[in-house]
Amino acid sequence: MIFVTVELLIEIILLLVLVLMCFGLYVAINGIRENYWIKEKKAYLDAEEVNWYLYFSGSSDFSKSLIPKTTKEIQGVEEIFISYLKNVSDPGVREKIIKFSNEYLRDHYLKLIHSKKWSIRINGLKRIVDFEIECLSAYRKLDRKSNSKEENFQLLKIIGFSRREQFIEELINRSTGFSEYEYKKLFVSIDEELLGRIISVVENLPSTGQYAFIDILGHTRDMKYLKFLESQLTSEYQEIRIRSLKAIDAIGIVVELENYINFITSPFWEERLMMAKLLGNLPLNETVSHLGALLEDESWWVRSQAAKTIGKDKDGIEFLKEFSKTTDDKYAMEMANEILLNGGN
Amino acid sequence: MRFYLMEVISMFLPILEFIMLFFGKIIFFYMLVVILSYSIMLIFASIELRKNYKLNRTEIEEDYIDVIYTKPVSIIVPAYNEEVGVVESIHSLLSLRYPQVEIIVVNDGSTDLTQEKVIEQFKMKKIDKVFREQLPTKKVLSIFRSEIHPNLLLVEKENGGKADALNTGINIAQYPYFCSIDGDSLLQEQALLHVMKPVILSNEEVIATGGNIRIANGLNVHLGSVFESSNSSNLLVVMQIVEYLRAFLLGRIALSKLNLVLIISGAFSVFSKKWVIAVGGYSTHTIGEDMELVVKLQRLIKEKKLKKRIEFVSDPVCWTEAPQSLEILRKQRRRWHQGLIESLWKHKKITFNPKYGSIGTVAFPYFWLVECLGPLIELGGYAYVIICFFLGDIYLEFAIILSLLFILYGSVLSVASIILEAWSTNTYPKKKVVIRLIFMALTEIFWYKPLTLFWRLEGIIHFLRGRSEWGNMSRVGMSKGPSK
Numbered sequence: 001m002i003f004v005t006v007e008l009l010i011e012i013i014l015l016l017v018l019v020l021m022c023f024g025l026y027v028a029i030n031g032i033r034e035n036y037w038i039k040e041k042k043a044y045l046d047a048e049e050v051n052w053y054l055y056f057s058g059s060s061d062f063s064k065s066l067i068p069k070t071t072k073e074i075q076g077v078e079e080i081f082i083s084y085l086k087n088v089s090d091p092g093v094r095e096k097i098i099k100f101s102n103e104y105l106r107d108h109y110l111k112l113i114h115s116k117k118w119s120i121r122i123n124g125l126k127r128i129v130d131f132e133i134e135c136l137s138a139y140r141k142l143d144r145k146s147n148s149k150e151e152n153f154q155l156l157k158i159i160g161f162s163r164r165e166q167f168i169e170e171l172i173n174r175s176t177g178f179s180e181y182e183y184k185k186l187f188v189s190i191d192e193e194l195l196g197r198i199i200s201v202v203e204n205l206p207s208t209g210q211y212a213f214i215d216i217l218g219h220t221r222d223m224k225y226l227k228f229l230e231s232q233l234t235s236e237y238q239e240i241r242i243r244s245l246k247a248i249d250a251i252g253i254v255v256e257l258e259n260y261i262n263f264i265t266s267p268f269w270e271e272r273l274m275m276a277k278l279l280g281n282l283p284l285n286e287t288v289s290h291l292g293a294l295l296e297d298e299s300w301w302v303r304s305q306a307a308k309t310i311g312k313d314k315d316g317i318e319f320l321k322e323f324s325k326t327t328d329d330k331y332a333m334e335m336a337n338e339i340l341l342n343g344g345n
Numbered sequence: 346m347r348f349y350l351m352e353v354i355s356m357f358l359p360i361l362e363f364i365m366l367f368f369g370k371i372i373f374f375y376m377l378v379v380i381l382s383y384s385i386m387l388i389f390a391s392i393e394l395r396k397n398y399k400l401n402r403t404e405i406e407e408d409y410i411d412v413i414y415t416k417p418v419s420i421i422v423p424a425y426n427e428e429v430g431v432v433e434s435i436h437s438l439l440s441l442r443y444p445q446v447e448i449i450v451v452n453d454g455s456t457d458l459t460q461e462k463v464i465e466q467f468k469m470k471k472i473d474k475v476f477r478e479q480l481p482t483k484k485v486l487s488i489f490r491s492e493i494h495p496n497l498l499l500v501e502k503e504n505g506g507k508a509d510a511l512n513t514g515i516n517i518a519q520y521p522y523f524c525s526i527d528g529d530s531l532l533q534e535q536a537l538l539h540v541m542k543p544v545i546l547s548n549e550e551v552i553a554t555g556g557n558i559r560i561a562n563g564l565n566v567h568l569g570s571v572f573e574s575s576n577s578s579n580l581l582v583v584m585q586i587v588e589y590l591r592a593f594l595l596g597r598i599a600l601s602k603l604n605l606v607l608i609i610s611g612a613f614s615v616f617s618k619k620w621v622i623a624v625g626g627y628s629t630h631t632i633g634e635d636m637e638l639v640v641k642l643q644r645l646i647k648e649k650k651l652k653k654r655i656e657f658v659s660d661p662v663c664w665t666e667a668p669q670s671l672e673i674l675r676k677q678r679r680r681w682h683q684g685l686i687e688s689l690w691k692h693k694k695i696t697f698n699p700k701y702g703s704i705g706t707v708a709f710p711y712f713w714l715v716e717c718l719g720p721l722i723e724l725g726g727y728a729y730v731i732i733c734f735f736l737g738d739i740y741l742e743f744a745i746i747l748s749l750l751f752i753l754y755g756s757v758l759s760v761a762s763i764i765l766e767a768w769s770t771n772t773y774p775k776k777k778v779v780i781r782l783i784f785m786a787l788t789e790i791f792w793y794k795p796l797t798l799f800w801r802l803e804g805i806i807h808f809l810r811g812r813s814e815w816g817n818m819s820r821v822g823m824s825k826g827p828s829k
Contacts, residue, residue: 006742009749016757020764027768028776119400179548181414188413208548219413300477334475341473 037072044068044076052080056093067104074108078127085130101131110138118148125154129161136162147174153182160190167194172204183212188219195220199228211243218247226251230259238268245274254281264290269299276305284313295336296329303335311339365729365736369743372726376750379715383758386599387765393598394659394769415545417445418537418615419523421514423507424450427528428458432466434528439494443537447496449514454504467491469499480512480626488517507611508627508634515618515626523621525635527612529666531561536662540615543656552617553642553655555609557593560586561664580785581674584793585667587786591762593659601657605708607643608685609655611635613663620645620653631691633684640688640695643708647701675800682804683811686717690808720801726751727795755790 047065054060068074081097105127112124113135128135136158147155152174159167167190175183183205187195195216202213214232217225229251232244245263254260263275276294279287294306310316317340324336420438424431431450438448452460463469469489483505491497502513511525522544524537533539536556543551562582577583600606614635621627624641631637639655646653668674689696689712696713698705726747733744760783767779 006745006749009746009753013749013753013757016753020757020760023761023768024764024779027764030768031774031776117399119397122400179546181545184414215413304475338473338475 040070040072041076041079044073045079048076049080056084056088056090056096058092066100071108074105077105081131098132101133105131106133106135109133110135118151122150122154125151125158129154129157132161134162149177149182153178153186156186157189160186160194164191164194168197168201171198172201175205175209178206178208180208180212180215183209184216187213187216207237207239210240214240214243214247218250221251223251223253226253226255233259233263238270242268242270242274245271245278249274249278249281252281254278257282257286261290264294269297269302272297272299272302273305276302276309280309280312284310284315284319288319292323295323296327296332300331303332307335307339310336365733365740365743368725368729369733369747372722372729372747373750375714375719375722376726376747376754379719380750380754380758382711382715383595383754386595387758387761389599389602390594391765393602394594394765398769412444415444415538415541416522416549417447417520418443418541419514419518419520419618420446420448420537421511421518421523421525422448422450422528423453423510423514424455424459424528425453425504425507425510426455426457426459428455428462430529431459432462434530435463435467435497437532438526439497440534441532441537442534443541445520446537447498447518447520448494449498449500449517451500451502451510451514453502453506453510460499460501463499464489467497467499468493469497474498474517476517478516479622480516482509482513482516485513485517506629508629508631511634512626512629515621518618521618522615523618524613524615525611526663527665530612531664532613533662533664536613537615539660539662540613540658543658544615544617547654549617550653551656552620552646552653553609553639554615555597555606555655555657556613556662557597557657557659558589558610558612558663558665560589560667562667562669579669581671581793582667582669583782583785584789585674587759587763587782587789588793588797590766591759594762594765595758597657598659600708601655603703603707604654604656605703605711606655606657607639607688607704607708607712608636609639609657612665616642631684631687632680633688636684637688637691640692643704644692644695644701647704671796675796675803678797678800679804679807682717682720682801683808685712686805686808687811689713689717717805720798720805724795724798724802727798751790755794756787759786759789 051060051063051066055062055066066077068077081101084093085097109124109128113121113128115121115124127133156167156170156174159170163170171186175186187198198213202210205213214229217229226248229244229248232240235241235244241263245260248254260275260278263271266272266275272294276291276297279291279294284291291306291310294302295310297303297306307320310320313319320336320340324333324340327333327336422431422434422438427434435448435450450463452463469491471487472490474488474490483503486501486503488501489499491499498517500513500517502510505513515523522541524540526532540554540556543554560582562577562579577586597606611634616638620642621638624638624645626638627634628637628641642655645651646655668677689709692709695701695705696709701709730744730747730751733740733747763779763782763786767774
């Protein structure tokens, strides 16, 4: 009945203790090694930080001492580069970084992206993106079928700057499973021309890609995308319509109110809500009747937004005062009063 | 006379033998199940940690800072008699790095100067805010907005308990996600970014996330690693550090990967407002309202066959003060356990029910057996081992076997988690600190474990007693406000 004997258990425990001790030893050794490497990196930084500054600022020429010789020194250079890329907007600095990386760091990163460990490959790919290192031909040789999502994401960023012509095709092939965030990051990283070209193929992207694309177009605040966004308003998918309205609102220009009128009486409250927001982009005297109707909408959210929109206009307070005297709708009156009492906020 | 006594005893001997063997088998079987499940979870955790081991994480969070990538979050802070620390908490929340956030402090009928302090410090002005009561709560008396931080609100309401205060915050929150936080939680600057990461990367499939809670006692904490704070001289605190570490590495990571999460700590968590309202918000009649909410959400996910998940974030983002005295710790553990059983009991029909997928067939049975009834069996095990040693003979062998199993379960797994932590965080603490922690972990089964088991047993008794006085208990609980 008791198939486990004391001896067996003691053996198991001793074995596990041995395993743990080995693991503990491994961790301890790793720790010592890591601390040594950190010292090495710090030594490089102490010695060369100032020289990098002088080189970037143009005060001195390039010096061979800046070239890192060990992996830890390369990490020191990485830290310096990342810090400059994040905090300094001088295009000259950026060029110097790209030139240096392509000349002296390329081999190191090529080694990283060939690593068997996923995390090391990702680190390598990220740096290649950050420093715009030309490496695509080398990577292609071992382009796996089973690239992880993160690898595909980094790869697309690389293609975005080094093989622009292929970007759109690769986007459609490689972006399965991407979240909106990943799409947005990609669309933000490519130039305007590529962004414009995506318009013709956007239907081939999965829905997350389409939503992200619409959001990013709104984010550009560029009028030239209005035509495309307005075309999306006739989409059969509600989410596309809502996002397009939101993007148009973000751009902040309403050219032909007639194109949007139907949304004011849409059966979906989300669309009516977006209209309540959108109408804020036109002068109140043009939209007052519509906003008044939305102020008496059956949805609380729509009423609330309509009141906020009216309150933002310079004549809004007057309108709300009149409105709260004349309306029978007590919910609408409540909304109007909130805005009046809080001084238009 | 003596002759009869001997006869009586010898009559009962076979029965005694049967009982001892029977209980022995139960305890033995239980220990095997527990050790097996923890070992599996440890392996899961190791694989997951190894994958991210070398990943350079320094710039990952910067990516999310831009408002176009993130979703706005409302932070809800329920406050009851927190005049001592509330202002500081709010300051630390205001300095969080996140593009779009609003902070809603809910004064749950405090009897001290909580409200006055907040109004004075942040120049709050009363506003007339219309909000939609999507969840029923106690009456809201007034709402204030800060003139210096327009995204900071203060809500004054009738006392109704922590759950009620949170529900009020949810009603007033304008953003699609809300963050629930304890008054004494200290957050890392990028905490919100970390916990919203799974939500954003999953296209909002993830509807709730919990952060990794760590213990940081003492005001001089600078939110460093576990090993730094383990230097505390208070033994209870050090033991709790080991405990949290083990619970997290052994429990949460694996459960999160398998979508079997049933508990997210109320100390710091993020929820999707829409889904929380769909399940009726926080329940005001339970002690463990955080677990209750998560169970309700999991239930909804399974019942409606939604493709949603609840996850954990393994980056340490929140630091909390651990009880430093036996009495307070006892109350806390008793309360936790009582809350646990209440939630399990309330949703008992999920257990073994295949309609609820792995939540019903794996998570619930695991929680019932290991987390809930565990204290009973383990305490029984302790008693059993002691009895066996006295009885001697064949029972001695049982006693030794069970003791070894206890050691395996208690000490070895704890030490494994400590070493795993040292390895995975890549911070490589001083050897002395780690060894000290390991020694503390080894002593656990001799004093700390039996204590916590006993307190959890008290929780079971309280639960059983509470059920028969359901009406009374709920009234007492609510008027006291959130207990610490």
